[in-house]
Amino acid sequence: MNDPVRPLPRTDEFDTQEFWAGTKEKEFRYQQCRNCDTVIFYARRHCTGCVDGDLEWKIASGRATLYTYSVVRQSYHPFFRNQVPYAVAWIDLEEGPRILSNVVGVSDPLKDIHIGMRLELEWEEHDALCIPLFRPSTESS
Amino acid sequence: MSQKRDAAIVGIHEYPSRDVEGEVSPLQIKAESAAIALADAGLTWSDVDAIYDAGEGGGMAGLTMAEYFGLSPRVINTTNVGGSSYEYHAAHASRDIKAGKARVALLTYGSTAHSNARAIGVGGRGGASMHPAENMDAYAGMTLIANYAMVAHRHMHEYGTTSEQLAEISVATRMHAMRNPEAVKAMEDLEFLDIRETTIADVVNSRMIADPLHLLECCMISDGGGAVVIAAPEVARNCKKPPVWILGSGEATKYPMNGGDITTSAAAQSGPLAFAEAGVTPAEIDVAMIYDSFSITVLALLEDLGFCPKGEGGRWVEGGRLRFDRPSDGPALNTDGGGLSSNHPGMRGIFLLLEATRQLRGESTAQVADAKLAIAHGNGGMLGSRHAAGTIILGSD
Incomplete structure (x- = not known):
């Protein structure tokens, strides 16, 4: 029987898959809105700060x-x-x-x-x- | 002052057993509690025209519960915001009655969490789901208790709050529990080791579960349930028991925010809304039924609801201030024994309404002399991350 392992996230979850893809490259990716500067974390497709958001991925x-x-x-x-x-x-x-x-x-x-x-x-x-x-x-x- | 008299709690029942030994279902607890609560009001099934349900009995709750009860409601509301669901239900029932959409509203809860051996407090919240927030959090192994413990730690760091101050909450609720035969029976049935009034030393010397929270700062895991009947004024005036009026309500949510303050809960928004609507102030409240999942929950909520300034809760609760027999010091806390010492089947919010009603009827086992105003504040979800707050202000005639 295998040893129990840490519960791992799913890599196919729609909002967070880009974050988890980044971890493979050992990059901590987060989003910031070019329009209103809001930092979005956890990742989403929409800006929570403005309704005409323009999200860009950054690396912490x-x-x-x-x-x-x-x-x-x-x-x-x-x-x-x-x-x-x-x-x-x-x-x-x-x-x-x-x-x-x-x-x-x-x-x-x-x-x-x-x-x-x-x-x-x-x-x-x-x-x-x-x-x-x-x-x-x-x-x- | 002319206060709202739009809707009143007219019937209540608290399911007495905290350990049904797997022989009763949540649905049966809900229906039995509903029948007794309706009888308490002098009403019957056919009077009910609105049901409020958090869905713990299964899917499509509005439909399936109507059938199970044998009702044909004209209002169905299935808001589920965890343990605060019942404060939301009370608020929504009050609105629906005021709007003329309903006359008699039925709220029910049933859970066999203890019989199911659900490890609510220290179980792994692991296993990634498809909700993005869960998909970020699950790997860290945060237990439910650790979630609240992180609020306590930050509160201690910012305000100098001590474990001894937090223990005051456990000591006061246990004192009240020892006066409540159903709470004592609960502790016996759940095999508490040492059933008696506790001291601050007992609490801080109990086993650490997740720093800085000790065993006696954590709620029990029980079975249980109950029902509340809320009615329009013309119905309430003719019920068997004196009406307990819903004077005001507030709802709010909070979730992790970059740079946010974890020590302040959604109660800081829902509390002022409820007090403003009721036209009363925290200083006037006689009984505070505050969701006591953990000691820190109560401390943070008392501050956020305005009983004392933010950060001063630790000093404010010192010296047994929250006991039922010290009405001049402010409200008595959780006079049924609370989640810490009477029951916590998972979503405790309905019991806050039940005991607040008992107090305003003069029926509590830790009765506050001449109690006229009570607050019931539910916190659903998790205090240290995402949670929903529901505040209800109740008053007797």
Whole structure:
């Protein structure tokens, strides 16, 4: 029997397929409207800021800040039950998108994670796509 | 002041069992509750001309529930916004009655979440669906509790809120639950380990489920259900029980926004709408039935509804302020024991209307002396991401 794996997104979902296609190239793609500058994330075909939107795809730098998080101690999910304790977080990318992800690359998630900390993107590789995760920034601030 | 008297809650029933041991269906809970609520009002099936249903009994709920009940309603409303659905139903029933489209509205809920062994709180919300937002979120392994815990963490970071302050909410609701025989029975049936009034130390020393939320800050997972009958004034005046008037309502939604403030919920929009329509202020409210999925839910909602300024909720709830026997300090919280200590079958909003009605009739087991005004605020979906808020202001004659 195979080990349980992280639940992976579908690559054929109409709105988000371009984002997930980008992860294969290790690009964090997001949309911005040329008309009204609104940053759209998660991806959609329409601009949420104006009705004559003109969306363009951009690539985020991967530099980010931790907005808030929780360390999960208990999960019944077949994959995540073996990951506890692990950190889920809302993360603000420098360019504006806020994404739900995990903070990884810390020795103790109970001690080494704090709101406001600088993060950087890390890709977890899978066959059809990569999953965007975040680790503490190695850049000096 | 002349307040609206357009529609009133005239009949209620709360299904007593929280553990039906798989021997009763959600549909049966809905119908049994409906019959008893109609009898409570002195009405019968043939009086009902409008049904409101969140669809938990199955697909095409407006059609299939009409048949199941054996009704021919002229109004069908199947709004589903999770746990706040019943506040929306009450608001919509009030509007439909005022517009002359309905005279007697029936709201029902039934769930066997406990019997089904649904892991609502810590189950994987994994498995990508075809909704784009789900397709972005599922990989991170966010449990329901972690979603709310992230609100609590940010609230602590911004305002200095402590776990001890959040624990006040669990302590107050447990105190109220211990006075409610149905809540005590619920805790027995669901095999709570230590059924008694709790202290702040009990709460903060209970097991951490998702930082910073402890076990005793999380609602139970029960079976249950209930029914509410709402009627036009000319019907309400002739019912068996005194009418509980729907004085005002508000609805709002919130979802993740780039750069948004996770500590402020949609209640900040729905609350002022409801208070303005009712022509009352938070300071006048005697009973606050606030959706207590978790401790932080109540704290954020109390602030957003205007009981205290944003960020001051932690200090505001200190010292047992929310107890039913301290009416001079502001409203009593969740006097039935709430989702934390009485029942939570998945969508708790109907129980907020039920206990608020009991209070305004003088029928609560933790009765607030001379209660005249109550608020019922439902939060459906998830506080830390996308949720719907429904606020109802209720008043007795």
